Amino acid sequence: xxxxxxxxxxxxxxxxxxxxxxxxxxxxxxxxxxxxxxxxxxxxxxxxxxxxxxxxxxxxxxxxxxxxxxxxxxxxxxxxxxxxxxxxxxxxxxxxxxxxxxxxxxx
Amino acid sequence: xxxxxxxxxxxxxxxxxxxxxxxxxxxxxxxxxxxxxxxxxxxxxxxxxxxxxxxxxxxxxxxxxxxxxxxxxxxxxxxxxxxxxxxxxxxxxxxxxxxxxxxxxxxxxxxxxxxxxxxxxxxxxxxxxxxxxxxxxxxxxxxxxxxxxxxxxxxxxxxxxxxxxxxxxxxxxxxxxxxxxxxxxxxxxxxxxxxxxxxxxxxxxxxxxxxxxxxxxxxxxxxxxxxxxxxxxxxxxxxxxxxxxxxxxxxxxxxxxxxxxxxxxxxxxxxxxxxxxxxxxxxxxxxxxxxxxxxxxxxxxxxxxxxxxxxxxxxxxxxxxxxxxxxxxxxxxxxxxxxxxxxxxxxxxxxxxxxxxxxxxxxxxxxxxxxxxxxxxxxxxxxxxxxxxxxxxxxxxxxxxxxxxxx
Numbered sequence: 001x002x003x004x005x006x007x008x009x010x011x012x013x014x015x016x017x018x019x020x021x022x023x024x025x026x027x028x029x030x031x032x033x034x035x036x037x038x039x040x041x042x043x044x045x046x047x048x049x050x051x052x053x054x055x056x057x058x059x060x061x062x063x064x065x066x067x068x069x070x071x072x073x074x075x076x077x078x079x080x081x082x083x084x085x086x087x088x089x090x091x092x093x094x095x096x097x098x099x100x101x102x103x104x105x106x107x
Numbered sequence: 108x109x110x111x112x113x114x115x116x117x118x119x120x121x122x123x124x125x126x127x128x129x130x131x132x133x134x135x136x137x138x139x140x141x142x143x144x145x146x147x148x149x150x151x152x153x154x155x156x157x158x159x160x161x162x163x164x165x166x167x168x169x170x171x172x173x174x175x176x177x178x179x180x181x182x183x184x185x186x187x188x189x190x191x192x193x194x195x196x197x198x199x200x201x202x203x204x205x206x207x208x209x210x211x212x213x214x215x216x217x218x219x220x221x222x223x224x225x226x227x228x229x230x231x232x233x234x235x236x237x238x239x240x241x242x243x244x245x246x247x248x249x250x251x252x253x254x255x256x257x258x259x260x261x262x263x264x265x266x267x268x269x270x271x272x273x274x275x276x277x278x279x280x281x282x283x284x285x286x287x288x289x290x291x292x293x294x295x296x297x298x299x300x301x302x303x304x305x306x307x308x309x310x311x312x313x314x315x316x317x318x319x320x321x322x323x324x325x326x327x328x329x330x331x332x333x334x335x336x337x338x339x340x341x342x343x344x345x346x347x348x349x350x351x352x353x354x355x356x357x358x359x360x361x362x363x364x365x366x367x368x369x370x371x372x373x374x375x376x377x378x379x380x381x382x383x384x385x386x387x388x389x390x391x392x393x394x395x396x397x398x399x400x401x402x403x404x405x406x407x408x409x410x411x412x413x414x415x416x417x418x419x420x421x422x423x424x425x426x427x428x429x430x431x432x433x434x435x436x437x438x439x440x441x442x443x444x445x446x447x448x449x450x451x452x453x454x455x456x457x458x459x460x461x462x463x464x465x466x467x468x469x470x471x472x473x474x475x476x477x478x479x480x481x482x483x484x485x486x487x488x489x490x491x492x493x494x495x496x497x498x499x500x501x502x503x504x505x506x507x508x509x510x511x512x513x514x
Contacts, residue, residue: 008194030158045187047138050154054147073118073157 011042017095018042019052020061020080020088027079029067053078061087111173116160117153123174130179134188141189155186215417216270216279225264233279234417258354265426266410268419300329343415350408357405361398392444399437403430
């Protein structure tokens, strides 16, 4: 049990929540999501994001549309589906429960 | 000066240095291996390729027209190697009942980090969830009992791939292989088939010929994959067992008896070798030849069996050609020493014995004392043997009338 591993485990647990949170504001394409996650120090390598996005999409929480790009290939813009929004609300509840629980323990 | 190649990466064309191409190709192959090859994995890999194309486009704009090794290395740092991705990825348990990147369950590898010789036992231990120490003791026991343990070990050492990368190590220790999981993975495959079929029905691709063919291909592929998996295991197990048993029989015959020819079933239990004027060296060559000519196809059979059961994909060309070469060598050895031995059968010998006997009688009785040699002779000689070829040339100056042989 080392500290880096524990931190990584914590981050992994809320990565889905973070992605949904980022996308709840506006539709974005992978690179923008990566940018935000990197600023928040949630991920280190971009390769991690693609499997997550694909899975969230296949589970019906996200949808995407193609948009032409001036530089390079067309981009996939991801956005939340209605199911995704419900899912996000549930995650938000469970997140605040977690925060409360930690606050409780810290007292 | 460097050679450049032109590649099409997710629809964009790039000029890329030869060495950079090699590196990128290896990286993408690693990523593809990591995610597997179902529809979901293909999409992930496509996304990653698109992103790489985008990064390259930015790099080129900043100066330079050719993608070089530095660009590729930068991309790998940004995207992350398969190891880095698997370290950062979510645990599989979080995935709600749906399979994710790991499709195949457990695979047989050699474990280089826990090994005595080649890591075969620790790999087998991980595959069957057995303590490798038990397997090691078993191998040593088999070695002392029949000696074939060494051969099995070497064969496994050669054909089982080493778990080199993190993802391979994960596969090595992955989901346990039991009836539950096998039926689960078959169900998942069936689900894939259904999904593919439904997609094919509902998709607009239904109208587009090219996509339709593609979808039908995918559906057929999934069906074939299920049938293939079942078929391979069903066929693989008997092949492995028959091969192993025949190999053990062959080697115990070869080594338990000093010469292979002495165990061939000749009548009356006598040894054909006693009747050949063949030097021991030739017989040793024949033994080696037989071991190679019969043994190598058996080893290949075992190899095929193991490959089928454990779904080992790697093809070891060196292994194949070395064994094919040994087989041909064995064949030549057999042809040469065999023809030499066969030549011995064409020789003929005659023994003439002159003995002067003085007797008043007309009849001569020959009595043989039964020593070891006589016993063997008795077994050898046909009871109905005619003794006409024994000739008594002269008896008391007259021609002999009767001759009897008494045992």
